[in-house]
Structure formats: structure tokens, C-alpha cells
Amino acid sequence: MGISKRVPGALTALLLLTGGLLAPVPAQAASIGAVHTTAAFDDDPEEGAPEDGLEDGLALDAESYAKDFGVTAEEARTRLTAQSEYGRLVEEIEAAHPDIFAGSTVDHGGDFGLRVRFTGDQVPEKAAELVKGAPAVTLEAGARYSLIEAEKIIDSTGTNLDTHGAVEGVFYDSTNEKFVLDMVGAATGDRSAEAVTASLRATLPASLPAEIRSAEIRLTPQSAADGQRGGLPMTSCTSGFSVRNASGVKGILTAGHCGNSQSYHYFGSSTWLATTFRSQARNATSDVQWHTRPSNLSYPRFHASSTSATRTLTGRVVRSGQNGDYVCHRGKTTGYSCGTVSTISYRPTWSNACNGVTCSATWIRVSGSGLKCYPGDSGGPWFNAYKAYGIYKGQSSTGTGTAGCNWAVYMAINYISNINVSLLYG
Amino acid sequence: MYSIRAAAGLLILPLVLIACTTGGEPTAAAPFATYDRSRPGVGDAALMTATLVMDRGCLYADGDGQRWLPVFPAAATEWDAAARTLTVDGRTVALGRSTELGGGTARAEIITSAPQGCDRSRIWLVVSVGT
Numbered sequence: 001m002g003i004s005k006r007v008p009g010a011l012t013a014l015l016l017l018t019g020g021l022l023a024p025v026p027a028q029a030a031s032i033g034a035v036h037t038t039a040a041f042d043d044d045p046e047e048g049a050p051e052d053g054l055e056d057g058l059a060l061d062a063e064s065y066a067k068d069f070g071v072t073a074e075e076a077r078t079r080l081t082a083q084s085e086y087g088r089l090v091e092e093i094e095a096a097h098p099d100i101f102a103g104s105t106v107d108h109g110g111d112f113g114l115r116v117r118f119t120g121d122q123v124p125e126k127a128a129e130l131v132k133g134a135p136a137v138t139l140e141a142g143a144r145y146s147l148i149e150a151e152k153i154i155d156s157t158g159t160n161l162d163t164h165g166a167v168e169g170v171f172y173d174s175t176n177e178k179f180v181l182d183m184v185g186a187a188t189g190d191r192s193a194e195a196v197t198a199s200l201r202a203t204l205p206a207s208l209p210a211e212i213r214s215a216e217i218r219l220t221p222q223s224a225a226d227g228q229r230g231g232l233p234m235t236s237c238t239s240g241f242s243v244r245n246a247s248g249v250k251g252i253l254t255a256g257h258c259g260n261s262q263s264y265h266y267f268g269s270s271t272w273l274a275t276t277f278r279s280q281a282r283n284a285t286s287d288v289q290w291h292t293r294p295s296n297l298s299y300p301r302f303h304a305s306s307t308s309a310t311r312t313l314t315g316r317v318v319r320s321g322q323n324g325d326y327v328c329h330r331g332k333t334t335g336y337s338c339g340t341v342s343t344i345s346y347r348p349t350w351s352n353a354c355n356g357v358t359c360s361a362t363w364i365r366v367s368g369s370g371l372k373c374y375p376g377d378s379g380g381p382w383f384n385a386y387k388a389y390g391i392y393k394g395q396s397s398t399g400t401g402t403a404g405c406n407w408a409v410y411m412a413i414n415y416i417s418n419i420n421v422s423l424l425y426g
Numbered sequence: 427m428y429s430i431r432a433a434a435g436l437l438i439l440p441l442v443l444i445a446c447t448t449g450g451e452p453t454a455a456a457p458f459a460t461y462d463r464s465r466p467g468v469g470d471a472a473l474m475t476a477t478l479v480m481d482r483g484c485l486y487a488d489g490d491g492q493r494w495l496p497v498f499p500a501a502a503t504e505w506d507a508a509a510r511t512l513t514v515d516g517r518t519v520a521l522g523r524s525t526e527l528g529g530g531t532a533r534a535e536i537i538t539s540a541p542q543g544c545d546r547s548r549i550w551l552v553v554s555v556g557t
Contacts, residue, residue: 166465167464184464184465235474236473236489257470257472257532258472261490261492287470332473351462351463351464351469351536351551352469353470355533374471374528375470375472375526375553376473376526376528378471379472394469394470395468395471396467397468398466398467406467
């Protein structure tokens, strides 16, 4: 699908209001450069009556989106169609300008659109060329850190945060240009949130970089209770997406920490089908493995909101294009639910998060009022409509409902290259 | 004073006898492996349905047709030798009963303490118990 096409609904209105495409203009000296585009995409070719046994993934995710953001179903559908194109666009922009690319995000507020940022004082011409014709895209110069620089700062913390005890994760919020620490603590009695934050900050090792010691601290309340297709229930996890290797062998993904002995069953069936473990990657960026069946039958489909109908996978969005996206997942414990990507540079620091090595700041963190997350969901698919986003890894959760889910973490789908497989598309 | 000591001895003796005759496993030390957890509910999200069993002084989890050494959060796990129950984050599981262990596979290096001689060939790091 091209990017200089028609867009329905709100984005068409936006086009009319703004009067068409603005040419890329270098910023004035000492000011932030900005380029905003307002052309349109084509209708999604996947639209139309779904086949028997297939669900209308875009419509169902749009239904969830409409509830979360208070827009009409039509507007939600239009936005998710645009979001689907943004992912590929950001991938191309990052590839063209890796050293100055400072991240992107999708704004789901009143001014829906994609914002891409760069370091330096002007928007690169190549990026401006790439977004010509794309709807509601803003390019901005003047970012403080490139994504690579921010991730290097996080990586420089070594194991200091892993052994801290109260730090659950660290990431760079490129939208607000802040480093953020997820820390455990709650205001109770006469202790205000400010007092709790101050006391936690005082525990950070002096050896940490200044950017991390001064990071924003987000408190996660301590819980009083603590106490051959995607989306199928597996022995200890959930199946991800269907894949194939270079030899044409087909199988299914799940998470690496699930254990190598896995069977799965279809919904409504009590027959467990044994699989053969093929290979896995458990390291700083990856937590994924794949399994096969003797029949070598795999379908490019996955269960999303339904246990009877499936969706056909038609594409993927790589890590760099996911920030701010509205994404959904299916897990064997919590079923189907959705949230918004809060960062694509999350570094989990929980016990054994990366199997004995320090995690990279490359994981995806999702939160939202409608999100559900709990053990058993690992390995399951993260997606939007018909595009793959990642494989479920872990979470902060005290229960299986929306109230229990603080946030979830997944591995971006592009890291399946570490086990030498690629996605099956329909 | 003498009578107080004697009374205390009468109270302690039965407890020692119970501890030494419960299932044959040692109870002076915790019979389970532990690790230092950052906080409850945070971690990897696999889920194993398993039965806790005691074998030669080590607590194992039989699940998925395999025997695993479950590693529990040190500060949040207690073993009741008399009742033969394990309590994790306030949730109690009885030996021989099926339970669900949230978490995932791990390397043996994560273990901070374990009874001597436990089989460490398959490690299951327990993040949460039950659903």
C-alpha cells in the first residue's frame, strides 16, 4: 500500500482544513524545525466482508480503541488504518537517519497524527521526502538525544539498577525527553508521593549517570494482595505468530522462558498436540523460541478477540515504528485486551529478566485502563488489526482483570530474526 | 525458676518430636530453593500447572510431565512442616495438590539458597502462585 493516497473520515477533514501538503522547510537558526504533512492513505485493501472463520480485526480493535479514546467507531477505524501505515514510515525514516533519529510517537488526542523527532536544528531532507503524501505527520528537529544516545545512557547503568530492589525498569520517554524509572512505593499515612519519591531517589547509587539519577520516578503501588497458529493455549504459555525458516520449515512462536516442552490445543478441544522445540534466543534483546509439528502445517492466522474466528496476518511493525501505538494482545489467562505503547526503549530490571545478562533498553512497555496481563499470557501475539507487533514477555500485575494490570512488556517482532525465522503472511 | 524451665521443656519437646517425624524430611531449614525478588507480581509470564512434591528434603514441582526445582521469593515464602503447606505472598498451597506457578524457566545461578543435593537441572522461577 502506498502512502500518497486517500484517507477517509477525520483525516480527510484534516486535509481539507489544512489545505494540503506543506513542503519541507528547514528550520530557522536557533529554532525548532518542523514539517507537517496532511495528504492521505488509500483505504485498507483488507477491508470488506471477512471470510468465513475470519474476524474483522480492524473493526474489533477499533471498537476497543473507540471506548478507550472516546471517539466514534468510524474515527477509530480511520486512525488505526493510519497508524498501520505510520509503522512502516518510521522504519524507513530511522533507516535513513539512524544517528539523528530521536523517536516517534502517535498522538491519540484531538490532533491525531504521527510525530517524528530528530536531533540537530533542522529536519533532514530525506525524511521530509519520505513523508510526502502521508497524512498528519509532523517532523521536528531540536531533540535533546537521539534514540541511540538515550539507549547508550541507559545501558551505561550496568547492573546497578538490576540489583537495586525497588527499580522495576528504566526507559527513555522520547515524547517528553525524560528518563523514567519505574519504582515500587506508595504514599501512605502521612507520607506524600513527593516524600516517597525523594526517599527512593536518595537510594540510587551515586555511580549512576546524572541523567538517570535525576530521572522522573513513577511510583507503582505495592500490592496488598501479594501477594499451529497464534493465540492458542500452550502448556505453560500462549502461541505467538506462525513462522518459517529459510528451508521452508513452518512452526509457531512462543516466549523463550516458557520451557522447551510445549503442546497446544485448539479452543473447544481437549486434545493436546505435542510440538518439537527448534531453537530459542534469550538474551538482552530477545525472549523467543519456536516449535514445529510433524505435519509442517502452519497458517498465517492468529486468534485475537475471538476463540472461534481468526485473523490473517498481513504485515508487521518493527520496534522503531511502535511508540505511542494502540496495540492489543491475546493470552491464555487474560484473553484479549488492548493498551497504548508507552515506550519502545524499556529496560526490564526484574529478577532474571534477561536470563542472566543485563537487558537492553529495547523492550516495549504497554499500559492502559483496558489492559489485562497475567502469567500464562507469555509468548502470545501483540498486534494491531492484521499486523504483528511482538511476543508477550512479562508484566507488573496483581490479578487477571484490568484493575490488576499495571503494565505489560513485550519483545518487538523484528527480533525473531535472532532465531532465523520470518513471519508467515496471508 | 526451675519449674518455669521444666514447663518450657515440656512445651518444646513435642514440637521437636513433631518436626523430626513429619514425612521424614528435614525441617530445621526451609526445604525449598529461593531467590531475591524485586517485588511481587513483576516478572516473566509463563504459567505452569504443577503439583508440589517432597523428595529427599527438596521441594519440587511436577508439571508438564517433568520435574522442576521451583525457586520461590525468599522474603515472601514460608513452609509449614506440620501442615505440609507452602505459603507464598499469602497464598497457601498444600503438598500433593495442583497449583499454578507464574514465572518461567531460569538458570541455576539465580538461586540464593536451596537444600543440599536438590536437582538443579530444571529451574522454574516463581513470580506468583495461583491465578
